[in-house]
Amino acid sequence: xxxxxxxxxxxxxxxxxxxxxxxxxxxxxxxxxxxxxxxxxxxxxxxxxxxxxxxxxxxxxxxxxxxxxxxxxxxxxxxxxxxxxxxxxxxxxxxxxxxxxxxxxxxxxxxxxxxxxxxxxxxxxxxxxxxxxxxxxxxxxxxxxxxxxxxxxxxxxxxxxxxxxxxxxxxxxxxxxxxxxxxxxxxxxxxxxxxxxxxxxxxx
Amino acid sequence: xxxxxxxxxxxxxxxxxxxxxxxxxxxxxxxxxxxxxxxxxxxxxxxxxxxxxxxxxxxxxxxxxxxxxxxxxxxxxxxxxxxxxxxxxxxxxxxxxxxxxxxxxxxxxxxxxxxxxxxxxxxxxxxxxxxxxxxxxxxxxxxxxxxxxxxxxxxxxxxxxxxxxxxxxxxxxxxxxxxxxxxxxxxxxxxxxxxxxxxxxxxx
Amino acid sequence: xxxxxxxxxxxxxxxxxxxxxxxxxxxxxxxxxxxxxxxxxxxxxxxxxxxxxxxxxxxxxxxxxxxxxxxxxxxxxxxxxxxxxxxxxxxxxxxxxxxxxxxxxxxxxxxxxxxxxxxxxxxxxxxxxxxxxxxxxxxxxxxxxxxxxxxxxxxxxxxxxxxxxxxxxxxxxxxxxxxxxxxxxxxxxxxxxxxxxxxxxxxx
Amino acid sequence: xxxxxxxxxxxxxxxxxxxxxxxxxxxxxxxxxxxxxxxxxxxxxxxxxxxxxxxxxxxxxxxxxxxxxxxxxxxxxxxxxxxxxxxxxxxxxxxxxxxxxxxxxxxxxxxxxxxxxxxxxxxxxxxxxxxxxxxxxxxxxxxxxxxxxxxxxxxxxxxxxxxxxxxxxxxxxxxxxxxxxxxxxxxxxxxxxxxxxxxxxxxx
DNA sequence: AATTAATCGAGACGGTACGTCGGGTCTTATG
DNA sequence: CATAAGACCCGACGTACCGTCTCGATTAATT
Numbered sequence: 107x108x109x110x111x112x113x114x115x116x117x118x119x120x121x122x123x124x125x126x127x128x129x130x131x132x133x134x135x136x137x138x139x140x141x142x143x144x145x146x147x148x149x150x151x152x153x154x155x156x157x158x159x160x161x162x163x164x165x166x167x168x169x170x171x172x173x174x175x176x177x178x179x180x181x182x183x184x185x186x187x188x189x190x191x192x193x194x195x196x197x198x199x200x201x202x203x204x205x206x207x208x209x210x211x212x213x214x215x216x217x218x219x220x221x222x223x224x225x226x227x228x229x230x231x232x233x234x235x236x237x238x239x240x241x242x243x244x245x246x247x248x249x250x251x252x253x254x255x256x257x258x259x260x261x262x263x264x265x266x267x268x269x270x271x272x273x274x275x276x277x278x279x280x281x282x283x284x285x286x287x288x289x290x291x292x293x294x295x296x297x298x299x300x301x302x303x304x305x306x307x308x309x310x
Numbered sequence: 311x312x313x314x315x316x317x318x319x320x321x322x323x324x325x326x327x328x329x330x331x332x333x334x335x336x337x338x339x340x341x342x343x344x345x346x347x348x349x350x351x352x353x354x355x356x357x358x359x360x361x362x363x364x365x366x367x368x369x370x371x372x373x374x375x376x377x378x379x380x381x382x383x384x385x386x387x388x389x390x391x392x393x394x395x396x397x398x399x400x401x402x403x404x405x406x407x408x409x410x411x412x413x414x415x416x417x418x419x420x421x422x423x424x425x426x427x428x429x430x431x432x433x434x435x436x437x438x439x440x441x442x443x444x445x446x447x448x449x450x451x452x453x454x455x456x457x458x459x460x461x462x463x464x465x466x467x468x469x470x471x472x473x474x475x476x477x478x479x480x481x482x483x484x485x486x487x488x489x490x491x492x493x494x495x496x497x498x499x500x501x502x503x504x505x506x507x508x509x510x511x512x513x514x
Numbered sequence: 515x516x517x518x519x520x521x522x523x524x525x526x527x528x529x530x531x532x533x534x535x536x537x538x539x540x541x542x543x544x545x546x547x548x549x550x551x552x553x554x555x556x557x558x559x560x561x562x563x564x565x566x567x568x569x570x571x572x573x574x575x576x577x578x579x580x581x582x583x584x585x586x587x588x589x590x591x592x593x594x595x596x597x598x599x600x601x602x603x604x605x606x607x608x609x610x611x612x613x614x615x616x617x618x619x620x621x622x623x624x625x626x627x628x629x630x631x632x633x634x635x636x637x638x639x640x641x642x643x644x645x646x647x648x649x650x651x652x653x654x655x656x657x658x659x660x661x662x663x664x665x666x667x668x669x670x671x672x673x674x675x676x677x678x679x680x681x682x683x684x685x686x687x688x689x690x691x692x693x694x695x696x697x698x699x700x701x702x703x704x705x706x707x708x709x710x711x712x713x714x715x716x717x718x
Numbered sequence: 719x720x721x722x723x724x725x726x727x728x729x730x731x732x733x734x735x736x737x738x739x740x741x742x743x744x745x746x747x748x749x750x751x752x753x754x755x756x757x758x759x760x761x762x763x764x765x766x767x768x769x770x771x772x773x774x775x776x777x778x779x780x781x782x783x784x785x786x787x788x789x790x791x792x793x794x795x796x797x798x799x800x801x802x803x804x805x806x807x808x809x810x811x812x813x814x815x816x817x818x819x820x821x822x823x824x825x826x827x828x829x830x831x832x833x834x835x836x837x838x839x840x841x842x843x844x845x846x847x848x849x850x851x852x853x854x855x856x857x858x859x860x861x862x863x864x865x866x867x868x869x870x871x872x873x874x875x876x877x878x879x880x881x882x883x884x885x886x887x888x889x890x891x892x893x894x895x896x897x898x899x900x901x902x903x904x905x906x907x908x909x910x911x912x913x914x915x916x917x918x919x920x921x922x
Numbered sequence: 923a924a925t926t927a928a929t930c931g932a933g934a935c936g937g938t939a940c941g942t943c944g945g946g947t948c949t950t951a952t953g
Numbered sequence: 954c955a956t957a958a959g960a961c962c963c964g965a966c967g968t969a970c971c972g973t974c975t976c977g978a979t980t981a982a983t984t
Contacts, residue, residue, distance in 0.1 A: 120954020121953060127956095143429040144348070145375070148944060159957040164946065214429075221425045224487035225347045225418075234488030238481070266478070266508035273477020274470070277442070283428035284438035304470035305509075324933030325975040331935090352965060363936035368967065528928020529980040535930090551837045552756065553783070556970060567931040572972065622837075629833045632895035633755045633826075642896030646889070674886070674916035681885020682878070685850070691836035692846030712878035713917075732959030733949040739961090760939060771962035776941065 130156040131163060132177040139174060140211030144222065147174070171223075175236075178219055181212035182240055186247050193252040194302060200244050201271060201298035207240075208279040209289060216240070217276065241272045270305050327370075334360040335367060336381040343378060344415030348422070351378070375427075379440075382423055385416040386444055390451050397456040398506060404448050405479060405502035411444070412483040413493060420444075421480065445476045474509050531574075538564040539571060540585040547582060548619035552630055555582070579631075583641045586627050589620040590648055594655055601660040602710060608652050609679060609706035615648075616687040617697060624648075625684065649680045678713050735778075742768040743775060744789040751786060752823030756830070759786070787831050793824040794852055798859050805864040806914060812856050813887060813910035819852070820891040821901060828852070829888065853884045882917050 134156035139147045149170055153160045167173040187199035207213035220237035245268045252258070259267075278297060282289055338360035343351050353374055357364045371377040391403035411417035424441040449472045456462075463471075482501060486493055542564035547555045557578055561568045575581040595607035615621035628645040653676045660666070667675075686705060690697055746768035751759050761782055765772045779785040799811035819825035832849035857880045864870070871879075890909060894901055 121956070123955065140429070144426060149946080150944070153957095157957095159955095160946085160959085161948085162956060165955075169946075218425050218429070220484060220488075221422050222348065224484055225422070234484055238485060262504070263508065266504060269478040269481055269505070270474040270509060273479065273481040274473040275477065276480055277473055277477040280424065280428055280438055281442060300466070300470060301473070304467065305474060322977070323931070324977095325935075327934065353967080354965070357936090361936090363934095363938095365937080365968085365970095366935060369934065373967075527926070527982055529930075531929065548837070551834055553834075557972080558970065561931095565931095567929095567933085568972085569932085569974085570930060573929070577972075626833050626837070628892065628896075629830055630756065632892055633830070642892055646893055670912070671916065674912060677886040677889055677913070678882040678917060681887065681889040682881040683885065684888055685881050685885040688832065688836055688846055689850060692832075708874070708878060709881070712875065713882060731951060731957065733961070735960065761941080762939070765962095769962095771960095771964095772941085773943080773963085774961060777960070781941075 124158075124162075127156070127158055127162060128166070131158060131166075131173070132180050135174055135177040136181060136212045136215050139177075139215045139218070144218065149173075174215070174219055175223070178212065178216045179236060182216070182236065183207055183213075187244060189251060193248070193255070193257045194306060196248045196251060197271070197302045197306070198295075198298050200248055201275060201301055202294055203244070204241065204272070204275050205279070205294045205298060208275065209282065209294075214279075214283065217279070238272075241268065245271075267305055271301065274301050274305075328366075331360070331362055331366060332370070333384075335362060335370075335377070336384045339377055339381040340385065340416050340419055343381075343419050348426075353377075375423075378419070378423055379427065382416060382420045383440055386420070386440060387411055387417075388447065391448060393455060397452070397459070397461045398510060400452040400455060401475070401506045401510070402499075402502050404452055405475060405505055406498055407448070408445065408476070408479050409483065409498045409502060412479065413486065413498075418483075418487065421483070442476075445472065449475075471509055475505065478505050478509075532570075535564070535566055535570060536574070539566060539574075539581070540588050543581055543585040544589060544620045544623045547585075547623045547626065552626070557581075582627055583631070586620070586624045586641075587644060590624070590644060591615055591621075595652060597659060601656070601663070601665045602714060604656040604659060605679070605710045605714070606703075606706050608656055609683060609709055610702055611652070612649065612680070612683050613687065613702045613706060616683065617690070617702075622687075622691065625687070646680075649676065653679075675713055679709065682709050682713075736774075739768070739770055739774060740778070741792075743770060743778075743785070744792045747785055747789040748793065748824050748827060751789075751827050761785075783831075783834070786827065787835070790824060790828045790831055791848060794828070794848065795819055795825075799856060801863060805860070805867070805869045806918060808860040808863060809883065809914045809918070810907075810910050812860055813883060813913055814906055815856070816853065816884070816887050817891065817906045817910060820887065821894065821906075826891075826895065829891070850884075853880065857883075879917055883913065886913050886917075 131152065134152045135147075138151050138155060142151075147170070149160055149163060152173070153163055163173060167176065183203070187196050187203060190196050190199055208217060216237055220234045224234040245264070249264050278301075335356065338356045339351075342356050342359060346355075351374070353364060353367060356377070357367055367377060371380065387407070391400050391407055394400050394403055412421055420441055424438045428438040449468070453468050482505075539560065542560045543555075546559050546563060550559075555578070557568060557571060560581070561571055571581060575584065591611070595604050595611060598604050598607055616625055624645055628642045631641040653672070657672050686709075743764065746764045747759075750764050750767060754760075754763075759782070761772055761775060764785070765775055775785060779788065795815070799808050799815055802808050802811055820829060828849055832846045836846040857876070861876050890913075
């Protein structure tokens with residue numbers, strides 16, 4: 107997953123690779139995946155949409171899965187939530203970011219691929235972790251800030267917090283997706299607030 | 311999703327459908343899916359494994375996805391957790407049940423299909439809800455028991471509890487799956503205990 | 515070919531066969547064959563067109579070929595040409611009859627089937643002879659009349675006459691068919707006259 | 719019918735079609751047809767025998783019939799009969815050629831396809847004329863030679879001659895085919911002699 | 923009148939081939 | 954060299970038909 111598309115070492119001879127191609131292909135791949143789903147996701151369509159020959163794709167990626175994996179990886183947000191001054195504020199911000207990410211094509215594709223990939227053997231299978239990584243990275247920042255401020259909690263608690271937060275968002279996105287209706291920013295903010303309120307206080 | 315394979319309402323004419331066929335096909339479909347994954351899941355193989363002609367399958371299901379969806383639906387557990395006497399005990403039981411379900415082939419297939427299906431239009435898309443329904447049904451029972459006992463909490467809180475519980479399990483299963491290692495009953499019990507402890511108390 | 519549809523010996527118990535069915539099936543078979551050709555000729559279509567269940571067909575005929583063979587055999591004309599008083603007149607009459615037969619659906623189907631059947635092994639293959647038999651029978655009558663009148667010719671000559679007459683008609687029908695245009699009675703009469711004139715005088 | 723398999727006009731980009739493929743496919747098609755007959759003639763078998771993917775066939779031909787039609791067309795003989803010095807000799811030669819052609823797989827297939835094609839709409843239907851064309855071309859040469867030599871006859875007479883010759887051969891081949899027995903060169907020569915003797919002299 | 927035996931319609935069944943489509947490879951002509 | 958174009962082999966797709974089978978519903982001839 108951490109592979110880049112161009113492991114070619116250094117040779118400088120011949121026609122250089124078309125600069126924009128990789129980006130256009132990532133974009134095309136994610137759009138196709140988002141619109142048609144896995145079973146409707148074809149290399150021919152990606153090539154056509156990106157205005158590129160099929161062989162160009164196969165010069166850079168081994169196969170369909172690898173292209174899709176890298177496309178998702180490239181769009182992975184390094185979603186550092188703004189420092190709002192409080193743990194709760196940071197968590198809400200992080201939750202909103204994650205909601206937005208998963209509701210966009212690239213983020214949604216990430217989720218689907220992660221689920222698919224989990225059935226495959228190494229090394230493709232490790233791709234499932236991307237989804238976790240995206241979240242873990244953001245959480246790490248938030249947790250560090252909280253610790254600095256003295257808003258302390260056990261490490262185990264933070265792990266559970268992370269899982270519940272991420273999981274609840276995932277499940278909610280799944281529900282929203284299946285309803286095929288647009289979701290407003292307000293609704294997202296409301297859901298984020300309710301979720302963070304719950305995970306910070308528990309059932310009490 | 312709640313469709314059965316045979317929407318033909320009343321007509322009694324003609325040779326009746328072979329009784330065992332549907333079950334054998336569900337079994338074969340889930341086995342194939344579990345062993346070979348989505349990309350290795352072929353109708354010919356399912357037909358062969360079930361000892362059935364391909365046309366028999368297509369007389370009952372529109373296409374591959376629909377067969378798979380119904381196969382999963384048919385294996386959907388009505389996981390009523392035992393009454394342990396306390397809300398916390400019931401939740402742990404429910405969590406353990408859900409962990410087991412998702413880690414088995416049929417449950418795992420359910421999850422994958424739900425995610426896939428969320429990208430498709432109605433009515434197939436509604437299949438994503440099966441996953442939610444399985445959980446909701448179980449939660450309803452637990453919630454009712456708690457209310458009877460007087461262990462009260464707001465409805466909104468129960469909703470959040472349900473989402474976090476379900477979500478956290480989902481995310482953990484995803485992680486476990488991607489590690490391709492066997493998971494012991496003890497580990498599941500531990501994870502369930504930690505999870506329930508967290509969602510009932512929050513960060514505090 | 516000389517088989518009838520019902521080789522069932524004598525038993526008289528049970529529901530008797532629906533009387534009209536056989537005729538309707540012959541009709542339907544020839545119409546289907548004429549319209550769609552061999553590759554488009556299906557038992558389901560024949561059954562539907564005749565308003566009959568498929569099993570009814572298979573109770574009477576072993577398979578598709580046998581049904582078709584019997585259908586053609588049943589429609590075989592016993593085209594005794596009228597006695598016109600002269601050999602030439604009789605031949606023209608016979609030629610006109612044959613033209614009409616081959617240009618109608620049943621006759622055209624006969625021709626097509628004869629050609630198809632010639633590729634198959636015994637006993638179906640013998641069906642190709644039906645086409646020859648139809649002609650031979652008619653010729654026998656005409657020849658006998660001519661001999662009575664004293665219009666004599668060698669037997670070999672009559673054989674050649676028969677072949678050329680029948681062959682020329684066949685080829686002409688093939689040409690006419692491929693032009694997909696209606697053919698008037700006058701045109702048929704003209705063609706018959708020219709043909710008989712030629713075969714009776716030769717190039718001379 | 720005069721269509722080649724590759725109506726693609728000019729573009730030179732992309733991998734060129736494998737050169738030998740068309741020939742190998744024609745060969746394979748005719749062999750399969752000859753050995754198994756129409757009902758045993760399958761595209762998969764043709765592809766396998768030609769060492770070619772099925773899609774390669776469908777890139778070049780619309781369907782089974784079209785492939786077979788072109789295969790036959792490609793093997794169509796331009797049977798110019800030798801100049802024997804006399805009209806009668808030329809006609810005998812032509813008749814022998816035609817007998818041989820129709821008794822071989824390719825020629826026999828031509829006949830069958832022509833009959834089938836006559837039921838189809840344009841342009842496939844025009845294929846019925848191939849059979850006529852093969853004959854017409856040869857006849858034209860013979861007729862021209864005869865005219866040069868002064869062996870004159872009216873044009874109408876030549877038309878009738880052509881039809882009778884061709885027709886009689888067709889009918890005889892049909893009979894021979896249905897008997898499934900080998901035919902010696904002597905028998906063909908005898909039949910040709912008798913036929914030509916008849917059509918040149920008539921009943922007299 | 924009850925029983926028996928066959929036919930009828932409908933349509934599901936196990937197969938096999940169809941013609942289509944997509945994956946990943948290969949081969950050309952053009953940058 | 955990389956590229957676009959696109960043909961190639963393979964194998965699964967979903968459809969159509971064959972000839973078989975199993976129903977419930979007739980329809981006589983035989984008890």
